[in-house]
Amino acid sequence: MKEIVIKASGVHKTYNETKVPVHALRGVDLEIEKGEFTAIVGPSGSGKSTLLNIIGGLDRPSEGKIEVGGKDISTLSDNQLIDFRRENIGFVFQAYNLIPVLTAKENVSFVMELQNRSKTEVDNRVKELLDAVGLGDRGDNRPAELSGGQQQRVAVARALAPKPTFILADEPTANLDSTSTANLLDIMARLNKEENITFVFSTHDRRVVDRARRVITLVDGKIQTDEHFKR
Amino acid sequence: MLAKISWKNIWRNPVRSFVVIGAVIMGIWALLFLMSFSNGLISSYIKNSIQNETSHLQIHHPEFHKDKEIKYIIPEAIDLENELRNDPMVKSVARRTLCNGMASSAKGGRGVMIKGIDPEKEIEVTGLDGKVTQGKFFDTKKKNPILIGEKLAEKLKLKLRSKIVLTFQDAQGEIVAGAFRIVGLYKTGNTRMDELNVYVKDSDLSRLLNMENSSHEIALVLKDFEQTKPLAAEWKKKYPELLVEHYGEISPDLDLFQEQIKINMSIFIFIVMLALIFGIINTMLMAVLERMRELGMLMAIGMNKIKVFGMIVMETIMLALIGAPIGMLFGFLTIRYFNNRGIDLTSFSEGLEQFGMDNFVRPEIGSDFYIQIAIAIFITAVLASIYPALRAIRLKPVEALRKI
Numbered sequence: 001m002k003e004i005v006i007k008a009s010g011v012h013k014t015y016n017e018t019k020v021p022v023h024a025l026r027g028v029d030l031e032i033e034k035g036e037f038t039a040i041v042g043p044s045g046s047g048k049s050t051l052l053n054i055i056g057g058l059d060r061p062s063e064g065k066i067e068v069g070g071k072d073i074s075t076l077s078d079n080q081l082i083d084f085r086r087e088n089i090g091f092v093f094q095a096y097n098l099i100p101v102l103t104a105k106e107n108v109s110f111v112m113e114l115q116n117r118s119k120t121e122v123d124n125r126v127k128e129l130l131d132a133v134g135l136g137d138r139g140d141n142r143p144a145e146l147s148g149g150q151q152q153r154v155a156v157a158r159a160l161a162p163k164p165t166f167i168l169a170d171e172p173t174a175n176l177d178s179t180s181t182a183n184l185l186d187i188m189a190r191l192n193k194e195e196n197i198t199f200v201f202s203t204h205d206r207r208v209v210d211r212a213r214r215v216i217t218l219v220d221g222k223i224q225t226d227e228h229f230k231r
Numbered sequence: 232m233l234a235k236i237s238w239k240n241i242w243r244n245p246v247r248s249f250v251v252i253g254a255v256i257m258g259i260w261a262l263l264f265l266m267s268f269s270n271g272l273i274s275s276y277i278k279n280s281i282q283n284e285t286s287h288l289q290i291h292h293p294e295f296h297k298d299k300e301i302k303y304i305i306p307e308a309i310d311l312e313n314e315l316r317n318d319p320m321v322k323s324v325a326r327r328t329l330c331n332g333m334a335s336s337a338k339g340g341r342g343v344m345i346k347g348i349d350p351e352k353e354i355e356v357t358g359l360d361g362k363v364t365q366g367k368f369f370d371t372k373k374k375n376p377i378l379i380g381e382k383l384a385e386k387l388k389l390k391l392r393s394k395i396v397l398t399f400q401d402a403q404g405e406i407v408a409g410a411f412r413i414v415g416l417y418k419t420g421n422t423r424m425d426e427l428n429v430y431v432k433d434s435d436l437s438r439l440l441n442m443e444n445s446s447h448e449i450a451l452v453l454k455d456f457e458q459t460k461p462l463a464a465e466w467k468k469k470y471p472e473l474l475v476e477h478y479g480e481i482s483p484d485l486d487l488f489q490e491q492i493k494i495n496m497s498i499f500i501f502i503v504m505l506a507l508i509f510g511i512i513n514t515m516l517m518a519v520l521e522r523m524r525e526l527g528m529l530m531a532i533g534m535n536k537i538k539v540f541g542m543i544v545m546e547t548i549m550l551a552l553i554g555a556p557i558g559m560l561f562g563f564l565t566i567r568y569f570n571n572r573g574i575d576l577t578s579f580s581e582g583l584e585q586f587g588m589d590n591f592v593r594p595e596i597g598s599d600f601y602i603q604i605a606i607a608i609f610i611t612a613v614l615a616s617i618y619p620a621l622r623a624i625r626l627k628p629v630e631a632l633r634k635i
Contacts, residue, residue, distance in 0.1 A: 053629050058629040058632070059629045078536075079536060082533055082534070082536070083535065085531060085532065086533020086534075086535075091528075093528065093632065097525065097528040097632070099236070099525065099529075100243070100525075101239035101240055101243055102236065102239065110236075114533050114534055114538070158532070159532075162533070
């Protein structure tokens with residue numbers, strides 16, 4: 001039996017910050033199973049980032065329910081959500097968002113230290129992850145000393161560090177050149193296949209879509225298509 | 232981990248951090264110097280008053296202060312003097328005969344306090360011989376020698392070896408007068424006192440008063456100044472028939488000044504720390520607003536609000552604590568330099584002497600004040616960090632991540 005990692009039921013999101021309410025999501029129902037490599041695509045303003053933020057516990061739905069690993073996160077307080085994200089969700093951001101004053105190693109170890117893991121465990125995992133993303137020799141470099149592609153690979157290693165239930169990547173390749181994009185996608189696809197890690201992307205990038213085994217198209221806050229591919 | 236990241240964060244913008252550190256250094260340095268200067272000035276007043284006027288302790292007849300009538304003598308004063316001299320806490324003792332009178336010269340007259348002293352014992356208590364600017368300190372065989380203040384001499388237009396007539400009431404209430412020869416002029420640095428007090432030999436005054444071996448005042452200097460008040464309390468019980476007073480009771484303004492020092496210190500600390508708080512808040516707020524996106528990311532990946540709050544507080548404390556020891560060191564060195572050298576305020580001498588303050592101020596400050604400053608700086612840093620830290624934890628990760 002397949003393990004459902006993410007389940008969205010009747011998710012609506014309405015922003016009331018302007019005079020005219022903006023309906024970013026209009027009743028999204030979605031289930032993502034463990035080990036999926038899913039891309040959420042759609043035109044600008046279709047609600048991709050909003051859906052990703054809600055799945056990631058960074059934002060709350062106006063209506064509906066989000067379950068992660070069977071737990072309803074819509075009802076958690078802000079502090080509970082922070083703890084939940086730390087233990088269950090890995091984030092990869094478009095702009096890498098590494099901590100500039102820390103080295104690559106320190107950026108990767110940071111979340112594990114927040115989890116109070118032992119030093120030995122942290123050191124071993126950092127080495128393992130930086131090797132996995134091909135940056136075993138750049139651990140002592142700060143983000144400013146790395147290329148965009150290398151920084152994004154460090155971000156992937158950081159997202160994987162706490163052993164999350166799944167990884168959310170918001171436009172991870174938007175700032176990367178073709179070589180770096182291909183490299184990053186190879187790494188993520190390998191981790192997905194070899195370690196059965198669940199990846200959910202929001203993207204405009206055709207190269208990402210072409211590698212995804214499931215592509216969900218959002219239009220005007222609704223799922224228009226949900227396609228599965230054998231890759 | 233928090234300490235490590237906080238330390239690294241404060242060096243993201245070294246110029247800005249150095250501005251805050253510099254402000255802390257300057258603030259502490261200025262605070263220490265101002266306080267030590269004020270303390271030195273007031274200390275010189277207290278020290279001079281104690282040395283020239285009050286000594287550490289004085290003993291009188293309980294009624295003496297009412298009208299300073301000469302009938303209020305200390306019973307068996309010589310025995311008491313000897314007893315006190317043998318007390319292990321006492322350094323020196325001087326017994327005095329006192330009476331109010333009129334000092335007259337050919338040019339005029341003034342009301343004075345005539346103090347009959349034993350010159351040798353008086354030296355031990357007040358060091359009066361060291362204040363003689365002209366002539367000698369009773370080192371003469373001349374009859375009825377007198378030592379008067381320079382200021383009184385100036386007012387009465389008297390010079391060394393001039394004759395001065397003292398008029399006062401004797402023990403029987405008769406008006407008596409005695410002619411004295413000025414053997415020395417003194418200057419204590421307190422013109423009011425120099426104008427008021429004249430010193431004659433106790434034997435000469437007692438003879439004129441018809442009061443042999445009687446004394447109105449016993450002044451004492453202790454080996455340890457800090458023991459003054461406890462010992463006064465002890466002696467009040469031991470000699471209930473006498474009036475035992477410490478310098479603060481004799482001259483309440485001295486206690487007032489001591490209290491004033493403490494109040495001044497608190498006010499100075501408050502003002503400087505208030506200024507620092509606003510400077511630090513400004514800097515830390517800039518640091519937080521610049522890092523909104525990063526702080527949003529930290530909360531997104533699982534750094535809880537307590538840790539984010541702690542990180543900002545720690546950054547602020549680190550900034551302040553880098554500056555604090557340097558400021559204290561600069562302050563300490565400045566105080567030490569000027570304490571050795573003294574700050575020349577001769578141009579204000581007329582005013583200072585009116586209040587019995589030295590022309591040379593030697594800044595001084597107790598080691599406990601450094602501890603007070605360290606605590607104050609720590610509290611300032613914590614208070615200054617609260618607002619920026621609150622701003623940081625109020626961020627919503629999803630909104631902060633959108634900030635460019």
